[in-house]
Amino acid sequence: DSGVTQTPKHLITATGQRVTLRCSPRSGDLSVYWYQQSLDQGLQFLIQYYNGEERAKGNILERFSAQQFPDLHSELNLSSLELGDSALYFCASSVKAGGPTGELFFGEGSRLTVL
Amino acid sequence: AQKITQTQPGMFVQEKEAVTLDCTYDTSDPSYGLFWYKQPSSGEMIFLIYQGSYDQQNATEGRYSLNFQKARKSANLVISASQLGDSAMYFCAMRGTMDSNYQLIWGAGTKLIIKP
Numbered sequence: 716d717s718g719v720t721q722t723p724k725h726l727i728t729a730t731g732q733r734v735t736l737r738c739s740p741r742s743g744d745l746s747v748y749w750y751q752q753s754l755d756q757g758l759q760f761l762i763q764y765y766n767g768e769e770r771a772k773g774n775i776l777e778r779f780s781a782q783q784f785p786d787l788h789s790e791l792n793l794s795s796l797e798l799g800d801s802a803l804y805f806c807a808s809s810v811k812a813g814g815p816t817g818e819l820f821f822g823e824g825s826r827l828t829v830l
Numbered sequence: 831a832q833k834i835t836q837t838q839p840g841m842f843v844q845e846k847e848a849v850t851l852d853c854t855y856d857t858s859d860p861s862y863g864l865f866w867y868k869q870p871s872s873g874e875m876i877f878l879i880y881q882g883s884y885d886q887q888n889a890t891e892g893r894y895s896l897n898f899q900k901a902r903k904s905a906n907l908v909i910s911a912s913q914l915g916d917s918a919m920y921f922c923a924m925r926g927t928m929d930s931n932y933q934l935i936w937g938a939g940t941k942l943i944i945k946p
Contacts, residue, residue, distance in 0.1 A: 717877070757921065757936045758875075771931035803873055817925075818865055819934065821875035 721806050721822035733794040736825045740808030747789040750805040801829045832857045836937035844945050849909040851940050853922035864905040869919040917944045
């Protein structure tokens with residue numbers, strides 16, 4: 716158990732809908748990262764928050780948004796969903812904001828299926 | 831540009847044998863971190879081992895060790911005495927540069943299947 720909690724674990728929805736994925740980082744971790752993993756592909760970095768503020772942005776679509784709340788949990792909002800958004804969405808946390816060292820600890824992921 | 835290369839898309843290994851998963855990297859940064867993660871079929875991403883570029887000794891964590899050859903820019907994962915539960919995807923990753931806000935750069939992964 717990594718200590719990172721993601722909900723829901725599975726989600727099935729229709730095209731055009733909006734969903735919210737939730738993440739609680741490990742106790743004491745200030746950084747939260749969101750990743751997308753499509754079928755048989757590697758991880759694509761979406762966005763990072765550190766202590767409530769956006770720290771870095773990756774390949775996140777404009778239809779997607781995220782935030783980190785004062786209690787450090789984070790939410791990823793996906794709107795106007797398309798079939799291609801079906802993927803495993805990971806949240807990860809770390810103590811540091813950045814730097815060349817320091818591992819990320821991942822949640823179990825939220826598997827989104829868009830029909 | 832920074833890059834991680836895993837040249838083995840898939841591997842079959844007999845149970846109890848040792849396994850080496852290859853990873854080479856490219857960076858011009860003097861300070862970097864290298865990571866290995868395991869992703870079983872259930873989907874979760876499990877951190878296995880970390881090697882810092884300035885670490886003098888190779889990292890070890892139980893049955894996992896990292897064969898770090900800095901001059902060759904390789905960071906191979908060695909799993910000793912493989913078990914059926916080791917069957918999974920394995921990803922090598924590296925912390926990027928300050929320009930990329932030190933985001934992790936991932937390899938394409940190696941699918942390891944342990945045969946009984």
